[in-house]
Amino acid sequence: MRPSVQEMIAQSNGKKNKKVIEKIIPIILFLIASVSVLTSIGIVLTLIVETVTFFTRVPFFDFIFGTTWLPFSNKEAQFGILPLIVGTLKVTLIAVIVAVPIGISAAIYLSEYASENVRRILKPVLEVLAGVPTIVYGFFALTFVTPVLQAVFPEIKIFNAISPGIVVGIMIIPMIASLSEDAMSSVPKSIREGALAMGSTKFEVAWKITVPAALSGIIASVVLAVSRAIGETMIVSLAAGSTPRLDGDFTGSIQTMTAYIVQVSKGDAGYGTTIYYSIYAVGFTLFVFTMVMNILAGYVSKRFREEY
Amino acid sequence: MTESAKKAVYETKQLNLWYGSNHALKNIDLEIMENEVTAIIGPSGCGKSTYIKTLNRMVELVPSVKTSGEILYRGRNIFNHDYGVEELRTRVGMVFQKPNPFPKSIYDNIAYGPRIHGIKNKKILDEIVEKSLRGAAIWDEVKDRLNENAYSISGGQQQRICIARALAIEPDVILMDEPTSALDPISTLKVEELVQELKKDYSIIIVTHNMQQAARISDKTAFFLNGEVVEYDHTDTIFSNPSDKRTEDYISGRFG
Amino acid sequence: MRYIEQQTVVKRMNGRLIANSIFKYIFLAATLIALLALVILLYRIVTQGAGHLSIEFLTNFASRFPEKAGIKAALVGSLWLMLVVAPTSIILGVGSAIYLEEYAKQNRITTFIRMNISNLAGVPSVVFGLLGLTIFVRALALGNSVLAAGFTMSLLILPVIVVASQEAIRSVPGELRDASYGMGATKWQTIVKIILPAAIPGILTGSILALSRAIGETAPLIVIGIPVIIQFLPAGVMDTFTALPMQIYDWSSRPQQEFQTVAAAGIIVLMAVLLFMNSIAVIIRNKFDKRY
Numbered sequence: 001m002r003p004s005v006q007e008m009i010a011q012s013n014g015k016k017n018k019k020v021i022e023k024i025i026p027i028i029l030f031l032i033a034s035v036s037v038l039t040s041i042g043i044v045l046t047l048i049v050e051t052v053t054f055f056t057r058v059p060f061f062d063f064i065f066g067t068t069w070l071p072f073s074n075k076e077a078q079f080g081i082l083p084l085i086v087g088t089l090k091v092t093l094i095a096v097i098v099a100v101p102i103g104i105s106a107a108i109y110l111s112e113y114a115s116e117n118v119r120r121i122l123k124p125v126l127e128v129l130a131g132v133p134t135i136v137y138g139f140f141a142l143t144f145v146t147p148v149l150q151a152v153f154p155e156i157k158i159f160n161a162i163s164p165g166i167v168v169g170i171m172i173i174p175m176i177a178s179l180s181e182d183a184m185s186s187v188p189k190s191i192r193e194g195a196l197a198m199g200s201t202k203f204e205v206a207w208k209i210t211v212p213a214a215l216s217g218i219i220a221s222v223v224l225a226v227s228r229a230i231g232e233t234m235i236v237s238l239a240a241g242s243t244p245r246l247d248g249d250f251t252g253s254i255q256t257m258t259a260y261i262v263q264v265s266k267g268d269a270g271y272g273t274t275i276y277y278s279i280y281a282v283g284f285t286l287f288v289f290t291m292v293m294n295i296l297a298g299y300v301s302k303r304f305r306e307e308y
Numbered sequence: 309m310t311e312s313a314k315k316a317v318y319e320t321k322q323l324n325l326w327y328g329s330n331h332a333l334k335n336i337d338l339e340i341m342e343n344e345v346t347a348i349i350g351p352s353g354c355g356k357s358t359y360i361k362t363l364n365r366m367v368e369l370v371p372s373v374k375t376s377g378e379i380l381y382r383g384r385n386i387f388n389h390d391y392g393v394e395e396l397r398t399r400v401g402m403v404f405q406k407p408n409p410f411p412k413s414i415y416d417n418i419a420y421g422p423r424i425h426g427i428k429n430k431k432i433l434d435e436i437v438e439k440s441l442r443g444a445a446i447w448d449e450v451k452d453r454l455n456e457n458a459y460s461i462s463g464g465q466q467q468r469i470c471i472a473r474a475l476a477i478e479p480d481v482i483l484m485d486e487p488t489s490a491l492d493p494i495s496t497l498k499v500e501e502l503v504q505e506l507k508k509d510y511s512i513i514i515v516t517h518n519m520q521q522a523a524r525i526s527d528k529t530a531f532f533l534n535g536e537v538v539e540y541d542h543t544d545t546i547f548s549n550p551s552d553k554r555t556e557d558y559i560s561g562r563f564g
Numbered sequence: 565m566r567y568i569e570q571q572t573v574v575k576r577m578n579g580r581l582i583a584n585s586i587f588k589y590i591f592l593a594a595t596l597i598a599l600l601a602l603v604i605l606l607y608r609i610v611t612q613g614a615g616h617l618s619i620e621f622l623t624n625f626a627s628r629f630p631e632k633a634g635i636k637a638a639l640v641g642s643l644w645l646m647l648v649v650a651p652t653s654i655i656l657g658v659g660s661a662i663y664l665e666e667y668a669k670q671n672r673i674t675t676f677i678r679m680n681i682s683n684l685a686g687v688p689s690v691v692f693g694l695l696g697l698t699i700f701v702r703a704l705a706l707g708n709s710v711l712a713a714g715f716t717m718s719l720l721i722l723p724v725i726v727v728a729s730q731e732a733i734r735s736v737p738g739e740l741r742d743a744s745y746g747m748g749a750t751k752w753q754t755i756v757k758i759i760l761p762a763a764i765p766g767i768l769t770g771s772i773l774a775l776s777r778a779i780g781e782t783a784p785l786i787v788i789g790i791p792v793i794i795q796f797l798p799a800g801v802m803d804t805f806t807a808l809p810m811q812i813y814d815w816s817s818r819p820q821q822e823f824q825t826v827a828a829a830g831i832i833v834l835m836a837v838l839l840f841m842n843s844i845a846v847i848i849r850n851k852f853d854k855r856y
Contacts, residue, residue: 005422005436005478009398012426018394018750025752026667032659033668036681036726039719043691046698105594113588114595122595129602131773131838133780135809136831139816140605143612143824170601177598201584224686231688233783234809238816258690258783265693265787271702279787283694287687294686366746371670398748408739411762421747424757470743477747 047287050280057274063281069244069255071264071275079278081285083244087161087254088289091236094165094250095172095229100222102169103176107218110177111184112206123178130174138238141167146239159241159253167239168232172225179224183217184210216304220297227293231286233258257286316380317342317481317511318363323377325355325362327370332358334535336377340528342480342511345503347526347543349519351563354532356515360483363513364400365393382480398425401474402483406490407466409458409473414450417458417469421477436476444472445502464495471502482506484514488521500525519559523547531555609835613828621829625795626811630822635830637794638811641710642779642837644798645807648714649721649778654771656718657725661767664726665733666755685723692720693787701788708789711801716784721774728770732763765852772845776838782809808834 003011055063058079066080106126110119146163149156156162187210195205211218241253242263255263261279269275318340325333333355340346348356361367363379365386378385386396409417418437427433437454441447446468450461458469467487474482484503488496503512503525516522522529523543530540531552539546539555550556557563624634660681668674696716706712736759744754760767785807792814798805812834815827 002432002435005427005476006399006480008427008432009422009425009477013395018753019392022750022752026663029659029663029667032656033663033677035656035719036660036684036722037677039695039722040680040684042699043687043695046695047691050698102594102597105591106598109588109591109595113591122599125599125602129598131776131780131842132602132605133782133809133834133838135780135782135812135816136605136609136835139812139824139827139831140608142816143828144604144608170598173598173601177595201580203584203587204580207587227686231690233688233690234813237783238813258688261690261694262783262786265697265789280694283691287691290686290688291683294683298682364746366742369742369745393745394748394750396748397746402742402746404739404742404746406739408737408743410740410743410758420744420749420757424747424749424753473743473747 043287047280047284050277051284054274054277054281057277058281067246069260071278077274079274079281081257081282083246084255084257084260084282085285086246087240087244088230088256088258088286090161090250090254091165091168091232091240091256092226092229094162095169096222096226098166098169099172099176099225099229103173103221103225104180104218106173106177107180107184108206108211111181112202112210126174126177129170130178132171134171134232134234135238137167137171138164138235141235141239153251155251157241157252159239159243161240161250161254164235164239165250167235168229171232171235172228175225175228176221179221180214180218183214183221186217187213216301219304220301223293223297223300227290227297230293231258231290233262237262257282257289261286314341314343316340317382318513319378319380319383321378321380323359323362323379324375325358325367326374328372332535333362336537338530338537338540340511340513343507343509344527345507345512345514345525347522347529348513348515348532349517349522349529349558350532351558352517355535356532357485359532360485360513360515363481363483364397364402366397366402368393398477399479400481400483401477401479403467403471403474403485403487405486407463407470409466409469411457411459413455414458414461414469415454417473418476421473425477440472440476441469443475443506444468445498445505446472462495464491464498467491467495467499468502471499471506475506479510481511481513484512486515486517489517496521519547531558533558606835609828609831612825613830613832616825616829617832622833626793626806626814630820630826633815633823633826635808635811635833637797638806638808638830639833640797641794641805642807644710644801644805645714645717646775646779648710648801649717650771650775652714653718653721653725653774653778654767657722657771657774658729658767660722660726661729661733662755662760665730666751666759681723681726685727688783689720689781690783690787692716693784695719696784696788706802708791708804709802710798710805712788713785713790713805713807714801716788717778717781720781720784721778724774724777725767725771728774729763729767732766732770733759735766736762765848769845769849772841772848776841779807779837779841780809780834782813785810786813808837 068078068080069083070078141163195209236256236259242255243253244255264279316339320336320338323336350356418440419433488499526543529543529546531538539552621634627633700706700712700715744758794806812830815823
């Protein structure tokens with residue numbers, strides 16, 4: 001006759017100590033979870049420390065308000081970041097012009113009009129579009145969009161702000177579309193039915209009920225997409241050129257903050273040179289821009305959320 | 309066994325429980341006897357589920373729970389610092405409202421308890437699985453499909469698998485929290501018959517919102533209202549000759 | 565008297581219905597533009613690069629001559645990269661998710677960690693490159709090795725894995741936890757034997773999607789100084805290497821027209837790898853579709 005189960009349990013509990021495991025595991029998991037915090041601290045510290053070194057060589061105000069970015073000049077290097085910011089904003093502007101109407105229209109179509117079957121086809125397409133590596137988009141901008149643009153507008157140069165802008169726009173369409181669609185889908189069905197029952201057309205329901213109700217989510221999606229566009233690197237590195245400039249020209253070569261960091265990293269600016277530190281100063285500026293956008297997006301979606 | 313020779317498994321003394329600021333159990337005093345079926349009845353929100361979950365300290369999974377008073381299990385206060393919840397729950401099994409088998413095979417479901425408590429021997433596990441399934445009167449229905457997923461059988465069968473799972477560690481007490489509320493009448497009947505069978509070897513505490521069920525299967529019944537025990541007595545007495553007006557009103561269906 | 569005249573309503577009805585159908589097609593057209601962009605992109609790349617695809621392309625190293633240029637070093641390099649990224653990011657990501665969902669108390673530290681993870685997801689990848697350059701390449705002196713790049717990429721995709729794993733863990737029904745605790749199982753036993761097995765499909769799907777992002781990322785690799793022209797394969801994680809997107813970037817930015825064909829061929833290989841990974845994710849998702 002075997003011993004009872006309770007006896008066997010008592011025996012095996014006596015042998016090994018579960019309590020030790022139960023005490024250690026949470027500590028290990030907490031340490032693992034703090035890696036993400038350490039990463040953030042690492043990013044901020046890295047950027048600050050190296051940027052401070054940069055400012056010992058280049059005055060802060062020259063960097064912030066300087067209108068010329070000429071880091072590679074042998075005679076007198078100049079580090080005024082405005083041209084890089086303007087370059088970034090040009091590409092972002094074009095991207096927003098392309099992506100916002102298309103992205104929001106697609107979101108409205110998906111949430112208000114499309115049947116379940118159509119959604120089942122279109123949503124994966126958007127997912128694929130979101131999953132295409134940016135290097136592929138960059139190649140597409142350089143070898144397809146730019147030549148097509150040049151065929152129509154001969155004044156456009158091989159490197160310009162328009163082509164990468166359009167392609168960055170294509171890249172962020174899925175983000176706007178799917179986040180906006182989430183916001184619209186969370187508008188309760190009963191509200192829509194209420195409007196339909198009064199004789200509204202589908203368009204009127206979408207435009208006067210759903211979009212206003214989901215507006216905070218839609219705006220947040222656009223702000224997040226802008227943040228992505230600002231931080232986008234490979235498309236602009238391949239197709240926008242490397243000419244920092246402050247003017248309003250979109251047809252010729254420009255340079256963005258991200259593309260500058262890549263340009264320096266590719267070359268062999270030695271460790272410890274001013275150029276080396278300049279990529280951290282530019283990276284810091286970029287980081288501030290994207291963080292402000294992300295915090296803004298979080299604020300918008302929290303502050304203006306509709307209560308149903 | 310005669311009435312006088314029976315011992316108490318649970319003695320609850322001046323138990324109070326709060327969810328945050330909500331006073332859910334008030335000055336509960338109850339003595340629960342071994343090898344009996346004790347039913348706990350009352351309208352929803354009366355604290356009956358909270359009480360049964362306090363008996364194996366599952367209630368502590370809800371954040372912000374506070375308790376005072378004592379619950380003695382076999383003479384030992386379960387709120388004592390050196391009383392591990394795992395040890396308590398190894399002695400006290402539980403069956404829940406909704407059948408909740410693990411998404412594993414039927415065999416692995418039953419063997420889960422013995423395994424986590426260190427029983428690895430395949431032969432012994434086989435023996436335990438068969439004995440538990442027989443104990444839960446479901447062996448004949450599932451003996452040829454032990455390796456199938458437990459979700460492939462009916463809800464009523466799933467609930468009996470859950471009972472078998474609780475039996476597998478040969479507990480002293482089985483807590484049942486409205487075990488038939490999600491089942492059809494025929495499955496309910498089977499579980500009720502099973503409870504009658506099980507009380508030979510186990511002490512059973514069952515929460516039910518179904519008064520007929522309490523009348524059918526229990527030896528003692530406690531009537532809870534607004535977190536208090538209104539009346540606790542032999543089931544026959546409670547249903548035929550209640551001493552409190554509120555008990556009578558509830559039993560005759562005037563509220564609840 | 566009545567405020568609404570039936571006649572006016574009928575008169576206006578036509579216009580409203582026309583607006584309705586016009587806008588329906590405008591919205592549909594916008595959606596189709598996205599689809600069209602994808603089709604053109606894929607068509608262009610396949611027609612440009614398919615001619616250059618061959619066994620030699622997969623088995624040759626990079627070369628100055630477009631017709632001899634191959635992708636071997638990059639392909640093997642990307643695999644090496646995954647060898648570091650997959651375990652690192654999954655252990656860190658799933659561990660963080662378990663902590664946040666199962667152990668973390670509702671306090672400021674937890675809120676801070678959560679906020680931190682969502683903010684990290686919005687940091688541009690090129691900035692992660694700067695972090696990797698400073699911490700892994702220089703401070704820890706790992707150089708431009710597989711390990712340095714792998715750690716950098718792991719941190720980059722960490723938020724994606726954490727969020728996906730959290731969702732997967734959260735979707736495990738509470739009743740299963742109760743059943744396990746009710747048997748006297750400890751918290752860790754419940755996590756290992758009940759929660760993780762039930763959450764594994766969601767965790768794997770999310771992880772594979774995150775890894776496919778890491779395989780396509782270029783900017784952090786450029787910033788930490790991963791070279792392009794490499795004529796050997798790494799023998800260990802401390803060796804330097806190159807990766808698919810680096811190689812494609814190099815070919816794309818060369819002036820000679822022929823190299824664009826090579827770049828397109830490289831993109832086909834990269835996209836094939838991504839397609840393969842995504843199919844696995846879809847298969848896992850379908851196979852383990854909700855059983856409770």
